[in-house]
Amino acid sequence: MRITEKAKNAALQTAIGQGLHYLEKDPETNIPKLMHLIDKLTPDDWYRAQRDAFRNVIESKNHWYDLILKVYDLDAGVRQTFFQNFIMNAALLGSATQEEVSEREDCNVPWAILLDPTSACNMHCIGCWAAEYGNRLNLTFDELDSIVTQGKALGTHMYIFTGGEPLVRKKDVIALCEKHSDCEFLSFTNGTLIDEAFCQDMLRVKNFVPAISLEGFAEANDSRRGEGTFEKVKAAMALLKSHKLPFGISTCYTSKNYNDICSEAFYDMIIEAGALFVWFFHYMPVGSGAVPELLPTPEQRAEVYHRIRNFRQSKPIFAMDFQNDGQYVGGCIAGGRR
């Protein structure tokens, strides 16, 4: 990394660090003053588009502003750890190291690393492709630890668990979060193993965020994921909310549930439940147990695409459309993009 880039990065870290510290005292009063502080600490032409976008959110007090206020409702320790690990370590410090390694080794360095602690799961959803890999594959704690240790040497501080059901291994998952307290961990999970003890663990380690699978309301959700699952997920969301813990929703849309999951009622339900983000994936028929009829048609995919973009204009939730948002991150993040 060039010296000027290093200096710019260091100045930006200082500005963001001071800004976040300032916001902790009284976010409602201090958010409007934040841009003034950032303007004072950094030259005008740095990150102009991002600063203008942020200024617009603050001035119009729109739905993104509401989302920011929701973040300030979270447990303070969890929020501060998220800012440190996600913004400072993963985005700023991490990307500087990644660029250095990338130049030196002439290869892409991933911004986030996905890992499956296990292929085992406590559920049996119809058409689950994870089950194709069997349910007995496990990474040992030492292997998980080695992946994160090696990743940090490359500058990667963001880790995403998939599976199987990662929380089948919740003891090891929490131990990993505890050991690598400078990283942020996000886990896709069916949510059924989130209980009071696990919430206490999350409050202790502060760097674990679940993305709970939900595929619509009770009928649509339970028809693929099993009777009673919707109620269990609702209970998990209520528990997380009561502890002021952050979480999001991961939703797989099919030809059967696409209408449910991109309805205003579904958005409002997950926002009310406390979700801060929602991640959309469309069903992919993979393996011998695949159910090709569940694959959404091109028209259904187009409908979901447009509705997600519409709700982005008004709903206080960060919605990501996995198959259709490549334009915002420059393509596949595995190729070293952000």
Ligand code: SF4
């Ligand atoms: S919860 Fe996830 S991993 Fe488990 S069976 Fe359902 S889709 Fe597959």
